[in-house]
Amino acid sequence: INIVILPGDGIGPEVTTEAVRCLELLSRARGLGLRFTGHHFGGAGIDAHGDPLPASTLAACKAANAVLLGAVGGDKWDEAPIRPEAGLLRIRAELGLYANLRPARIYKGLEDASPLRADLAQGTDVLVVRELTGGLYFGARTYSDEAASDLCSYSRPEIERIAHIAFHAARGRRRKLCSVDKANVLATSKLWRKVVSEIAAGYPEVELSHLYVDAAAMALVTRPRDFDVILTENLFGDILSDELSVIGGSIGLLGSASVGGDGPGLFEPIHGSAPPLAGKDVANPAGAIASAAMMLTELGLPECAQLLTVSLERTIEEGHRTADLGGTTRCSEFGARVRDNLR
């Protein structure tokens, strides 16, 4: 099993290193035969090849079974002709990764770390299913000094396929799906609501509801526990999944999976590259490790994924806290504790 590692920028290399060490341990113990090769991506791609997604990196990703990404971006490349983020959008499109899965939950032992009142936050466990290769992110653009435009478009098949992913996920969870749109204003949202409602007929055991995006932004703060799976389009998913991600106490804790193409999936922590923290061994590798667990599930190794998840949960329960959670545990130390628990 070939896994491409894209450490990327900022704290990306540190956190992916810890995740890879966990995967290596599992691979040896269970004879998984995981093989890792690193490639330049993002700002690192720009520095090395003048391109955030160098051709060699893309070729390696296409040939791999899965891709584990750290983080991309940084002020350093703000004036670059192509920015690191462009590489992220391109790799999503090139690999056909139309489904972005972003789970958010409250880890045991971290109930008090939430910015929400503990009584509201407790028990929150939501999966955001975000459409990732359509909408405003990939529409035609115009730009001049006097005016600019971005086109948001969605076709029926684009909505159908992501809806199936979300209903499928809901079926394996608490069977509630909330589709978020702005159907009282947008044409794309009107179609979104229509198609999602039609697809619902094939999943009678899943309870479907609809919410406008503004109402959803409120509900995630006032009653996050009421949600099981949230299905939404690209930009709304970007905003709402980030809003939700802080409820658990730190965005450093969460992983994500981007899937749906014929080739490999892409797995990455939801946090950014955090340039000021880079190279200091203070980042939280939990998000990268959680992403590695999602990768194992996608690779058809759910027991290994479960082992890694439980080890991560235990490490948090034991009270090991990196700086983002007010603690002093180093990135490398946290990774080592997860591996202790894996053994």
Next chain:
Amino acid sequence: INIVILPGDGIGPEVTTEAVRCLELLSRARGLGLRFTGHHFGGAGIDAHGDPLPASTLAACKAANAVLLGAVGGDKWDEAPIRPEAGLLRIRAELGLYANLRPARIYKGLEDASPLRADLAQGTDVLVVRELTGGLYFGARTYSDEAASDLCSYSRPEIERIAHIAFHAARGRRRKLCSVDKANVLATSKLWRKVVSEIAAGYPEVELSHLYVDAAAMALVTRPRDFDVILTENLFGDILSDELSVIGGSIGLLGSASVGGDGPGLFEPIHGSAPPLAGKDVANPAGAIASAAMMLTELGLPECAQLLTVSLERTIEEGHRTADLGGTTRCSEFGARVRDNLR
């Protein structure tokens, strides 16, 4: 001074009634000469004239000094050929109301009502300045059963004028302006950031910062106190102002002003029509009363606005709580207490 009242739908009529009674009292006591006339709007406009914004209503609004709106919408009109919300978008456009001001704060006595931890919520006092007549809300649309699209566009003058409003507001407050966009992806956001940065040169006393919309969605939950004025485009403003609005404990508390045209401004509570609560005298009229206070300011009557605001604050401090805040005070009773405090 002629004021058009658009009670609208659901709880709209009840809450505007209380606000108008406060305004009448002030008008008599201070000889303001306020005159009120009610008109159909929203679902009520559809029922009476087959149009959410009947011609007679629009004409009356255009001739008025200010418009006070209750709320629009309800499931009842979900299948109507034109929905109530369309009337809202049209009146914004017809009156040229490109600037939507949405203050959010924690009222004294309601510190514990916030869904956020009290230590994070305390002291929050933010003004969202939302562009209201551009972007995806007013772009060209296409719709068929197979595909749909919405166009987001912004011109330089559209960005300039709303930026001036926001810098101006910041100058009268704590002199911090955070502009929110998605400049790492969208062309309109790139222009937005550029133009806002240019306009900043005329306001050297205001400290300008920029945040991506996803990061802003996080920051409003984790550190709302850090914000003074937030400037953003139409759809981001819809989402973020609603997210922020729940931090004070109830959306029933907040008012808004839509201004910028040559004619009257439009003032409305940010809550919706809440059909299940309609006619039960249980709605919170605080948002409508706060909107009336914003109207008085815009009409050049800041002392009267201040009087009304202080009376509202006192009523809340005295512990009167409508159902949205877990209390049993009726809508009419709450209004009466505000008027007691006004006397």
